Amino acid sequence: MAKTARTVPISQIILDEEIYPRSGVYPKRVSMFAENLRDGFEIDSIDVQIHPEYGDKYRILDGAHRWHAYKEIGATEIPVHIITLDGLNPLLYAAKKAIGPLQLTEEEARTTARRAYENNSRLTSFEIGQAIGRSRQTVDAYIADLRAATNMEIDIKIFRMHRLGFPQDRIAKRMGVNQKTIHNHLGEMPELAFLLNTDLSKGFTVPQVAEKHGWAEPLVWSITLEGKSDLVRFKALNWGLRTWDLWNWNDCDKRFGDDWPGRIPAQMIGHILYYFSDQNDLVFDPMAGGGVVADTCLAFNRKCWSFDMDNRPDTRPEIEPCFWDITNLKWPIKGKTKPDLIIFDPPYFKKQSNNYDFDSISGLSKEKYLEFLKSFFALAHSNAKKSTQMAFINADWRDFQNTPAKNETRVNSILIKSDAQEVLWRFRIVGSTPQPRNL
Ligand SMILES: C[S@@+](CC[C@H](N)C(=O)[O-])C[C@H]1O[C@@H](n2cnc3c(N)ncnc32)[C@H](O)[C@@H]1O
Incomplete structure (x- = not known):
């Protein structure tokens, strides 16, 4: 922690x-300090830090009353110590300073402890207690409900990754805890599943149970459908099985995946899983977006390893961060385990580039985009088994939804070569040698 003394305009x-x-x-x-200032007494400088959002302003860490006093006497400048906290929690620093001259009230201490824990659930009760001038036991009592909710959240995240076939070391890395902690949490899984099953057996529906326990629906489906065949799963989800090879859906099933640009229907993933994989197989989803593949895998008892450049550890811990860099393409997982099925849903060329991160492959030139696909397929091939299948999901409209096909210009398509060889690859499954089918 560093400290620099300065005088700054009070307006900052x-x-x-x-x-x-x-x-x-x-x-x-405030009046007491103002009186001291008017009488010419020196009072201590206030502690501030550079405001994290407005770089030209300072926010008070300690000295709010003195600052008010300076304003009351009409001062335009104020002596400060600019503090660099080096990772220390500013709320706790402020609380620690506050307990010197004037103890925090019971309510202030409780609120500060809760706010500090909500901002960072890794803080221990001891650390919080030291800052607010209360014992560890008192802080335990202040935050007991928050801690229980956090533990539940952690349990659910671990449970989800475990059901999706993550090895414990990867779960530990993703959750930022050690492997022993993961091991301990996994020990609680049977009891959690038992609680859910009890409610389900009483006749509560999956959405009701999901809401009551704060679980996402796909995870509850994975428990309630345990041991069931794929066909029973289709029926339970109320999805008709298409037994022919042209599939149409009017909408995405909102129970699976997040609202995401380029979201695909979970019903389609269900069909891909049904026709091209078995239960317990490992599915690999290199550009997972809103997580519809992982969610559907939960409902269909498939393992699933998902990746995306978009990192959302809080809401989608099972989607591991991975940037497929065209200049240095690497398979993100080392080890012998190879996927049985790769579900590859890259962003469309150009058409939705504004909806993805700047670096997304959607923003590449046509040549580079095709080069990326070529290199990616080669890399996937060298990390696959002989029997690995790939579902390549591509909507190659030449323009987008609102342009009739005959008015479209070919320049915006990726795989359509010429009018004579026109092929549509929409939602088409291909093997390791792509074989476009004339429709
Ligand atoms: C079409 S979306 C996937 C949608 C997903 N199947 C769903 O239903 O929610 C394509 C994803 O590719 C990701 N992406 C694009 N370029 C990437 C890159 N170079 N590396 C990693 N992810 C990338 C985007 O962040 C986006 O989430």
Whole structure:
């Protein structure tokens, strides 16, 4: 932690409620400081840090009453210590400073402890207690409900990754905890599953149970459908099985995956799983987006390893961060385990580039995009088994939804070569040697 003394314009100082541990300002204390200043006494500089959002402002870590006093006497400048916290929690720093001259009230201490824990659930009760001047046991009591909810959240995340076939070391890495912790959490799984099954056996529906326990629906499906065949699963999900090879759906089943640009229907993933994989097989989803493949794999008892450049550890821990870099393509997983099925749903060429990150392959030139596909297929091939299947999902409209096919220009397509050889690859499954089918 570093400290620099300076005098700054009072207009550059902000009282940021996010990191202010008190419920208000005490007027008597402000008047006392103001009187001291008018009488020419020196008072201590206030502690500030550079505001994380507005770089030209400072926010108060300690000295809100003194700052008010300077304003009250009409001062335009104020002496400060600019503090660099080096990772210390600013709310806890402020709380620790506050307990010196004037103890935090019971309510202020409780609120500060809860806010600090909500911001960072890795803080221990001891650390919080030290900052707010309370014992570890008191802090335990302040945050007991928050901690229980966090533990439940952790359990659910671990459960989900475990059901999807993640080895414990990868779960530990993703959750930022050690393997022993994962092992301990996994020990709680049978009991969690038992709780859900009890409610399900009482006749509660999957959405009701999911809501009651705070679980996502796909995970509840994975438990309620345990041991069932794929066909029973189709029926339970209310999806008619298409027994022919042209599949149409009007909409995406909202129970699976997040609202995501280029989201695909879970019903289609269900069909791909049914026709091209077996239960317990490992599915690999290199550009997973909103996670519809992983969610559907839960409902169909497939393992699934998903990756995307978009990293969302809180909501989608099972989608591991991975940037497929065209200049240095690498398979993200080392080890002998190879996928049985790859479900590859890259973003369309250009058409939705504004909806994805700047670096997404959607923004590449046509030549580069095709080069990427070529290199990716070669890499996937060298990391696959002989029996691995690939579902390549591509909507190669030449323009987009609102242009009639006959008005479209070929320049915006990727795989359509010429009018004579026109092929549509929409939702077409291909093996390791792509064989476009004339429709
Ligand atoms: C069409 S979306 C996948 C949608 C997904 N199947 C769903 O239904 O939600 C394609 C995904 O590819 C990801 N992506 C694009 N370029 C990437 C790259 N170079 N490396 C990793 N991910 C990339 C985007 O972030 C996007 O989430």
